[in-house]
Amino acid sequence: MNIDVGLFNYWVVVILMVAGLYTVISKGHLIKKIIGLNIFQVSVFMMYITMGKVEDGTAPIFSETAVAYSNPLNSVLILTAIVVGVATTAVGLALAVRIHEAYGTLDESEIIEMDGGE
């Protein structure tokens, strides 16, 4: 059974990207913003990996029986991106912890209010 996926993957990537963007803009809690950023990030990973898939291909490991291999370059780029993503998440969370210590809240609008408005 072969279903033609077509561009479905890219559309889901766009939906996830919109979800991440909306979370980052509209949510007040700083850690929730970081979760939104992560969703946004994962949607980009998904786009790269989708581009790397080859029909009837196998994972890019040499074998006698493979007909075709999926693209290894996309995997390599995204491997780097995942690790960098976690590093930046860690810095963001550390900043959130410090902000909570200084202001006693993680709500964006309350923090802006305490700083004397915009």
Place this chain on the structure above:
Amino acid sequence: MPELINIALLTFLVVISVVIIRAKDVFTAVMLSGIFSLLCAGLFTVMDAVDVAFTEAAVGAGVSTVLMLAALSMTTSQEKERPTNWGALVVAVLTGALLVYGTLDMPKYGDPAAPVHTHEQVAKRYVETSLVEIDVPNMVTSLLASYRGFDTLGETTVVLTACIGVLLLLGGRRREEDEHEGS
């Protein structure tokens, strides 16, 4: 069949991302983002990127969930109620509409003739000659450590910088607390 799994997992991802947005408690959102990462790992396996899949499962679902839980335990998971931000929704959906318009020119899923696969100097060359040149059966490994070694060096630099940043942000705090207790 893999196409069916692909579509099912992608649908789950959309559902989970909507639930994350609507979650009242940030703790719930963190746990759901762990599930989100694990489903992504499954998807990466379906799309033949096994190395990415286990990195995502270990780092995305494991380490970042633990980091977020640690951060939550030091702060608060209560989120203030906010009215729906219609402006943000319009901006996000407009961006999405433009991006969907952009995808219409993309090659179809799994198309072997897509430009990513046919460039002579890049993917094609790695697939054809990396076994002779590097002698490692896993192409992703030989690419990561050899052909694109400088990329990996840069990645390590970023991780080091992030570690220094986190230590500076959180390490100094303990000392201040100690001083307050001492005085």
